[in-house]
Amino acid sequence: MCAKCVYITGKGLCRHLPDDAETTGALRDFKLRNIDMISKKLLYACVEAEQDEGKARTGQNGRAMFLGTWYGPVESIHAFDMTAVEKGALRVNPSLFPNTVLNSVTCQAGIKLSVDGLMFTVYNGLNSGLDAVGLAYCHLNAGMMTEAFAGATDEATPVQQRIYGGPEAHAVSAVLILTGTDEKDGVPPHALARVTGYKTLTVADSTGNGLKEAVRECVESLGRIPAGPVNRMRIAISGINQQISQREVLDSIRYSGEYEEDAADCMAATGIIQIIRSLNVSARNRPGRTHELLLNISDSRVSMLTILI
Amino acid sequence: MKTVLTGAGIVSTAGHDLDSFWSCLKNGNITYGCIPELQDDKNYRIKICAKIMEETWREPECRESEYGRAANYAVAAAVRAIRHAGLQKHELPRGETAIVIGTTMGEIQQEEMISRREAEGGLLSIPDMEFKKYDTGRIGVAVGRALSASGPLFTVPAACAAGNYAVWLGKRLIEWGMAQVAIVGGVDVLSRVAFTGFQRLLSLTPDLCRPFDRNRGGIVIGEGCGMLVMENSESAAARGAHVLAEVAGAGLASDCYHMTSPHPEGSGAVRAMKQALDEARAAPGEIDYISAHATGTAANDKIESLAMRKVFGDGKIPPVSSIKSMLGHSMGAASALELVACLQMMERGVILPTVNYRIPDPECPVDCVPNIARNSPLDCVMSNSFAFGGQASSVILKKAG
Numbered sequence: 001m002c003a004k005c006v007y008i009t010g011k012g013l014c015r016h017l018p019d020d021a022e023t024t025g026a027l028r029d030f031k032l033r034n035i036d037m038i039s040k041k042l043l044y045a046c047v048e049a050e051q052d053e054g055k056a057r058t059g060q061n062g063r064a065m066f067l068g069t070w071y072g073p074v075e076s077i078h079a080f081d082m083t084a085v086e087k088g089a090l091r092v093n094p095s096l097f098p099n100t101v102l103n104s105v106t107c108q109a110g111i112k113l114s115v116d117g118l119m120f121t122v123y124n125g126l127n128s129g130l131d132a133v134g135l136a137y138c139h140l141n142a143g144m145m146t147e148a149f150a151g152a153t154d155e156a157t158p159v160q161q162r163i164y165g166g167p168e169a170h171a172v173s174a175v176l177i178l179t180g181t182d183e184k185d186g187v188p189p190h191a192l193a194r195v196t197g198y199k200t201l202t203v204a205d206s207t208g209n210g211l212k213e214a215v216r217e218c219v220e221s222l223g224r225i226p227a228g229p230v231n232r233m234r235i236a237i238s239g240i241n242q243q244i245s246q247r248e249v250l251d252s253i254r255y256s257g258e259y260e261e262d263a264a265d266c267m268a269a270t271g272i273i274q275i276i277r278s279l280n281v282s283a284r285n286r287p288g289r290t291h292e293l294l295l296n297i298s299d300s301r302v303s304m305l306t307i308l309i
Numbered sequence: 310m311k312t313v314l315t316g317a318g319i320v321s322t323a324g325h326d327l328d329s330f331w332s333c334l335k336n337g338n339i340t341y342g343c344i345p346e347l348q349d350d351k352n353y354r355i356k357i358c359a360k361i362m363e364e365t366w367r368e369p370e371c372r373e374s375e376y377g378r379a380a381n382y383a384v385a386a387a388v389r390a391i392r393h394a395g396l397q398k399h400e401l402p403r404g405e406t407a408i409v410i411g412t413t414m415g416e417i418q419q420e421e422m423i424s425r426r427e428a429e430g431g432l433l434s435i436p437d438m439e440f441k442k443y444d445t446g447r448i449g450v451a452v453g454r455a456l457s458a459s460g461p462l463f464t465v466p467a468a469c470a471a472g473n474y475a476v477w478l479g480k481r482l483i484e485w486g487m488a489q490v491a492i493v494g495g496v497d498v499l500s501r502v503a504f505t506g507f508q509r510l511l512s513l514t515p516d517l518c519r520p521f522d523r524n525r526g527g528i529v530i531g532e533g534c535g536m537l538v539m540e541n542s543e544s545a546a547a548r549g550a551h552v553l554a555e556v557a558g559a560g561l562a563s564d565c566y567h568m569t570s571p572h573p574e575g576s577g578a579v580r581a582m583k584q585a586l587d588e589a590r591a592a593p594g595e596i597d598y599i600s601a602h603a604t605g606t607a608a609n610d611k612i613e614s615l616a617m618r619k620v621f622g623d624g625k626i627p628p629v630s631s632i633k634s635m636l637g638h639s640m641g642a643a644s645a646l647e648l649v650a651c652l653q654m655m656e657r658g659v660i661l662p663t664v665n666y667r668i669p670d671p672e673c674p675v676d677c678v679p680n681i682a683r684n685s686p687l688d689c690v691m692s693n694s695f696a697f698g699g700q701a702s703s704v705i706l707k708k709a710g
C-alpha cells in the first residue's frame with residue numbers, strides 16, 4: 001500500500017464551555033443528558049474543528065478518533081465513587097457509571113459525532129496529545145482510513161492537581177482534523193499544514209542523559225522522513241522534576257535555528273496547542289513554508305512530530 | 310513479513326503460570342465466589358466476584374512503593390511473558406521495543422483508597438505518592454522500566470476490548486517499522502467502582518456466569534492481566550524463537566450507538582469481524598473456533614450471536630466458547646487472557662468449555678461447547694471482544710508454519 005499524504009484540515013479549541021453552547025451554540029443539536037463536562041468540552045472542540053474545516057458531514061463515514069488525555073474523566077470517577085463512599089453503593093446514579101471508564105470521553109464524543117471507525121484513547125502523560133496526532137498520522141499514512149479527529153483533553157480538579165503535583169495547569173480541549181490523500185490528488189482545499197513525521201520513545205533511563213539520547217534518536221529518525229531540514233522548533237518540557245532543560249535539548253541535537261519554548265501547562269493538550277499556535281503564527285506572519293519540529297518531553301518520554309506549514 | 314506471538318504471561322484467578330491456567334480452565338473450574346468483604350455489606354446485594362486472593366503473583370521487578378496494583382500486575386505478567394518467549398531483557402531491541410497496554414479502569418484501587426481517606430480526613434491527609442500511583446500512564450512506564458525496554462509506549466484504555474486494542478496497535482507498530490518487538494496486553498484490578506456501577510445497572514449475576522444460557526443473569530466482575538510478546542516474524546526466526554501463532558488479522562470498529570448497550574444489529578461487531586477476516590485473507594469457513602466476548606448478559610450474548618450469524622451464516626458458526634464462565638469478566642484483561650487461552654487451545658487441539666450451561670436460548674443458536682472441553686484441531690481461531698462505548702474488536706490467530 002502506498003504511503004498517503006496527511007494534512008491538518010481543521011482545528012478547534014475549547015478552554016471554557018460557553019454558557020449558551022448547549023442551548024443555541026455549537027452543541028445545540030446534541031442530546032447531552034448525563035454527558036460529563038470533559039466530554040462536552042471535547043465535543044465542542046470537535047465541532048469547532050469541523051466548522052473550521054468547512055466541510056459538510058452527514059452520518060457515518062468511517063472516520064476515526066484518536067484522543068490523548070493525561071488524567072481522563074478524573075472528576076466523574078471521583079464524584080461517582082465519593083457518592084458510593086458517603087451515601088452507599090445503592091445511591092449512585094447508574095446513568096453516570098459509563099463516565100467512569102477511561103475511554104468514556106473518546107466514546108461519548110465519538111458516538112455523538114457518528115464516528116464508526118476505530119477510536120483510540122491514549123494515556124501518555126504530557127505527550128498524550130502529540131501522541132494522539134502521531135497515531136492518527138500513522139494510520140492515515142498507512143491508508144487505514146481517510147479522516148480522523150486527533151485531539152486531547154483534560155480537566156483541572158483537586159485530585160488531578162494532587163496527581164500532577166506542580167503549578168496549576170489549564171484544562172483545555174484541543175482537536176485537529178487530519179485527512180489522508182493520495183499524492184496525485186494534490187493538497188486538500190482546506191489544508192492548514194502537512195504532517196510529515198512522527199516518532200516517540202520512552203526510555204528506561206529517565207535521567208537527563210537518557211532523555212538527551214532519546215531526543216537525538218527521534219531527531220535522527222527525520223533522516224528517514226521525506227521532508228526536509230527543519231527550520232523551526234517548538235519544545236515543551238514537563239515542569240515536574242525536570243531532568244533536562246531546553247538548552248540541553250538544543251545542544252544535544254546541535255540545533256541552532258529558530259525555536260520557541262512552550263509552557264507545558266495545558267496537560268495532554270500541550271502538543272496540540274503547540275501545533276495550533278504554529279498554524280496561527282504562520283498564517284499571520286510568515287511568507288514561504290516552515291518545516292517545524294514539535295517536541296514534548298516528560299518523565300521518561302520523548303515525542304516528536306514534524307509539520308510543513 | 311508477518312507478526313507472530315512468541316510468549317505469554319498472566320496474572321489470573323485461574324493461576325499465574327500457564328500450566329495452572331490451562332489445567333483450571335480445561336477442568337471447567339470456576340474461579341469466583343462470595344468474597345468476605347461483601348458478605349455483610351448491605352450496600353451490595355450481589356456478593357460474587359473473581360478476586361485474586363493470594364499474593365503469589367509477584368515477580369522481583371514489582372515495585373509497590375512506586376506503582377499501583379494494576380501496574381504491578383502488568384509488570385509481573387510482562388516479565389513472565391518475555392521469559393516464556395526465551396528473551397532476556399538485554400536482548401530486547403533498543404529503541405524498538407514497543408509496550409502497549411490496555412485497561413478499563415486503570416489504577417482504580419488508588420482512586421478508591423483516595424475516596425475513602427478523603428471521606429475520613431480530607432485530601433490533604435493523603436500522601437503525594439498515593440496520588441502519583443493513580444496516574445494511568447504509569448502502568449506502561451512501570452513495565453518499560455521493569456524490562457529496561459525502550460521504544461514506543463502507549464497505555465490505551467478501551468474498556469473490555471483493551472487487550473485486543475493493544476494487540477492491534479502492537480501489530481501496526483511492527484508493520485510500520487516503529488518496533489521489532491511489542492509487549493502487548495491488558496490489565497485491570499478488582500474495582501469497587503465497576504462493581505457498584507454494574508450492580509446499579511442490574512448487570513451482575515447473583516450466582517454464576519452463564520454465557521448463552523437462556524437463564525443467564527449477568528456478569529461476574531473479576532481482575533487479572535494477560536501480556537503477550539509479539540515480534541516481526543523475521544527477527545523471531547533469526548533468534549530461533551518458538552512461534553506460538555501468527556496474528557493474521559485484526560479488526561476494530563465502533564458501534565456508534567450507545568455507551569453501554571450494544572447496537573441492536575451488532576453493527577460494530579460485524580464490521581470488526583469482517584475486517585479481521587479480510588486482513589487474515591480467511592473465509593469465514595476457515596475459522597475453527599471463536600473465543601466469544603459472551604459476558605453472560607441478556608443483551609450482549611444475544612447481539613453477539615446475531616453478529617456471528619451475519620458473518621458466518623445461519624448454521625455455519627464454528628464452535629464458540631467463553632472462558633468468562635470460569636474466570637468472570639476481568640475487564641481490560643479479558644481479551645488478553647482469552648488470547649492466551651486461544652494459544653493454548655491451538656497448541657493442544659482442545660476447545661475450552663462454556664460452563665454453567667443448562668438451557669439453550671433460541672436467540673443464541675451457537676454450539677457453545679457446553680460444560681466439557683472438546684478435542685478439536687485448531688489451525689485458525691478468532692477472538693472477539695466488545696466494549697463499553699461500542700468499541701468492537703476481533704483478532705484472528707493462525708497456527709504457525
